[in-house]
Amino acid sequence: MDDQNKNLILATALSFLVILAWSFLMPAPEPKPDSTQTELAAADPATASAPTAAPATGTTGTASTTPATQPAEEALAKAARIKIDTPRVIGSISTLGGRIDDLSLKDYRETTDDNSPIVKVLQPAGTEDAYYALYGWAPGAGLAPEDVPGPQTEWSLEKGETLSVENPVTLAWDNGKGLTFRRTIAIDADYMFTVTQSVTNASGGAVSAAPYGIIARHGEPKNRKKFFILHEGIVRMSDGTLEETTYSDLTDLPVLPAEGAKAEVIQVAENGWIGFTDHFWMATLVPSPGNAFKSVVKYDDRRDIYQAEAVLPTQQIADGATVTATTQLFAGAKEWETIRAYEAKGIAGFIDSIDWGWFFFLTKPIFWMLHHLHNLIGNMGWAIIALTFILKALLFPLAYKSYVSMAKMKELQPQMEKLKEAAGGDRQKMQQGMMELYKREKVNPASGCLPILLQIPIFFSLYKVIFVTIELRHAAWFGPFQDLSAPDPTTLLNLFGLLPIAAPEPGSIMALIFIGILPLLLGISMWLQQKLNPAPTDPTQQMVFAWMPWIFMFMLGGFASGLVVYWITNNTITFTQQYIIMRSHGHKPDVFGNIRKSFSRKAKAADAKK
Template sequence: MDDQNKNLILAVVLSGIVMLGWTILFPAPETVTDPNATVTEVANTDAGQTTAVAPPAATGTAEAPSVAETASASAEAPRIAIETPRVIGSLSLVGGRIDDLSLKDYKTEIDGDEIVTLLEPVGDATPYYATYGWAPGGALTVEDVPGANTLWSVESGSELTPDSPVSLIWDNGKGLVFHREISIDDNYLFTITQSVENAGDAAARLFAYGVVARHGTPERTVRSPVLHEGLVRLSDKELDEEKYKNIVDFDYDPREGGKVSVVSVEANGWTGFTDKYWMTSLVPQPGQSFTSVAKYVEAGNIYQVETRMPTVDVAPGASVTTTSFLFAGAKEWETIKHYQDDNGFYRFVDSIDWGWFWYFTKPIFRILHALHGLIGNMGWSILILTLIIKGIMFPLAYKSYVSMARMKELQPDMEKLKEQAGEDKEKLQRGMMELYKKNKVNPASGCLPILLQIPVFFSLYKVIFVTIELYHAPWIGWIRDLSAPDPTSILNLFGLLPFAAPEAGSALAFLSLGVLPILLGISMWLQQKLNPAPTDASQAMIMAWMPWVFMFMLGNFASGLVLYWICNNTITFTQQYLIMWSHGHRPDVFGNVLRSLRLKKKGA
């Protein structure tokens, strides 16, 4: 096998590795249906019937909380309506649980009327809810404390709004009276204040808890290793993110009745479940010690997170009160930061999935958010952000562009060396190195800006892919959702033909290029024309195909990301063109293209 064929095979293999790695790191959206989340299963399962004993070091001898409730009990429960400017739903008086919540500001489809449902009661297709209460210890039993099927009475309030909290009461008939006040703000934060009065003759041992339970493995709208969905919790300074498949792999503890991970928190923390755009988190009072529990109950396929307060002894005639919070809503940076700064929720903005390059992702998002506040359009904000990033990197890129311009000027000399060396590869390499040294050109200097752009591009990808601020955000014309792929398709001539484009995930979706992906391919191709061609014919052929390969690879990416890449390529092309011009090289890119087309036409 000659060297040329070896180089061709090597180039093809390397290109395949690049494309495989790209699709792994940046997969296109893929609809996934989870076979475990069946309606029949979740509707007929009692939720989390745990009778385990909590870890003695954290909670004394009190029992772990139980969230068991039947579907019939949930359906027959009296309810109190919840309505704020941003959410609507209800809470159940059976268990006093918050299990019905929808988000007014977000629709499931950009052209639809259905709003996003976050929480659902037992008996619905995908039960997901929060509940609070007290767990018994000492001489108390589960009948002595309010449980999942306890029917609470309304002490005050008929509707939960930002201006009207609701108070519930339950008397166990044995000297203990339990109160629960629930309030909500204008956004997504519930405040739950629980108290117990001991009118009996003996001390009562118990502890307060909060639970978020989720039945069935949630369906994922996209399958991507760069997107975290599942457990997210902060335990003092330790941020923990576990996917649902990892929760299932926790160690089984017979005392808990499931697979658990238990962490003692000294002062600050929170725990919950996060989706791509939504989150439900339990947040104790800042400075409050508690036990953070993540659990998987195999019977019913139920995931739970719990916050367990320290066990207390309530003396006769005394009372105990504890306050905690529930965040249930959209992961809006500004809202979450407000709770962090004004409510003291330690590092609450880290509940947003900033990714590996958070030191780039956070400032990029801050700039993008500020630009959006000034302009009011995310598409134009992305374009201006690209200009800012290119401006910051220009001093470094300048040296690279100068080097590439000088290499372009050396192209005729390199062709002569190639002719003189013939098949002697070693002679060719020596001649090229001498040519570079003589003209003070470093061929590797062009790689540095590209390497620096990788974490920046990855960070911007995270921002556009994960943050809800891009959700259903329009730009211009046909781009009405920057978080979704370009809806146009070359297969129906961009809407001129009377049939729809292939749906995402279908066999033809890969070929269904929209306007933006095609512009991306053209911008990459034009930029490539300014760079010196590889001396090896096989490598040159592979490089010639790369713009079009990437055009298809990025075809189903978010429009906002493709928009950034087009803008980035256009600015790079302009900068490089002007720098080459200033150094005496006159790149005739468009003339070369026209001449190439004319030659092909004559040959035909």
């Protein structure tokens, strides 16, 4: 087996291994227990009991029961509601507990159908996949649990009618003992709420309380992807340290003796945020930058409720005084430009709430280029093709050296054959002779493999970008390709998009057999690339090379169509570059002759079997 073919087979095997076994090669780090771990009371903000946490730890309350699942209309009608209506979101706030628990995104639909329902991010307690934000005060010195507003407190609307960009709303509650609690909620033109909590003390004595914010999620989301390339669960930043915790990791947290719930606490000194991230959506608590807080994750296995909490330091409230605490809540789509703008305004590391992965040093610049190309061209499919040309141009110096080396290897073929004859069966003598030949002719046989190996991290990074970024979600190209983040929708069954027949479900046997036009073009492009060189004489090599394009064709058939577009474009550019460089060095690839020979060998093999 000659070295050039060895390199190609090695690179192909490595590519296959990286694509299929990434999760095993690069497992997510296990979360380390924090030294500031303290004893927390398990909380279920959906239920009737008030917070019972001690202010020494600054934690939130405890729970009793979880409401049964009910239709969304019934859950929404349980209490008076304050409408939310901005250019980008619509929903409502419940006066029961003052929860932000009903939010939908005007700019996003569940499918590519224009009549599809808009995406719902937050849902009230009692519904399937209940998911909401709740705020409050944990009672401290001088206060009992019933003295502070709880999850079942009925707030009154003091100011405003509909929450909009220009019009915040204020809720109020008087505990009847001289304390008046207020909650002012504002929202910007995108997805950021600002929640300002205040307490006015007219009780005749000093008291203390700790303000907190909670994002609660009842059970794991039903529609999550559960794919190794994507993180879904808790994401938090703590003084520059990013931590991603899966739902299964939360269930493995240590059990707290007081309440039997599981929790982990990180003491944040200055800057941080915490929340839940989904594939394309996120709900995150953001305390004011520069302020300390406790970043808490919890799982109550008795009620199957996951929580992310930001617990601010306990505040002393003198008689006649008013104290305030402000926390932001991001609830919406993980748009790169939007999140980057929030980071520029002071939310440290917020751009890392997007799951860039282990190759972040590649995924970030690749997405940056793709994003700006899309803005320039106006079409994501053509932007991916343009990005491929740019990446190939950046790698061209290495590719040029590689193809020159391969051309020189072809020129040395007669001398290599003579060495084989002279060595006979002495493999050591053969290897020594080959090394001397390479050194004399200044040829590096491994250089032909380098550009292919460099394609592996680039390929995986682009796959990550296409899979996880919302900018690729439902991004259209042309004709039947209306979602480049989804597999090719064409198939032989619908005459490759000419008939209005849906393609088989991705991942099914039918989808594997009846592949689309893009995977087919991928296989053909790989096959033509092989034909730049004559088929190897070794029967094993012949078989490997004969099957390789078609194995990749079926293997990548279920991948995002945008990724397959990249791979087809990459193969086409590589074929053109290699053809031109080989001709410039005196070697004229006989592509059509090699194709004819491959078919004639197959015919001879079939005749021999007869």
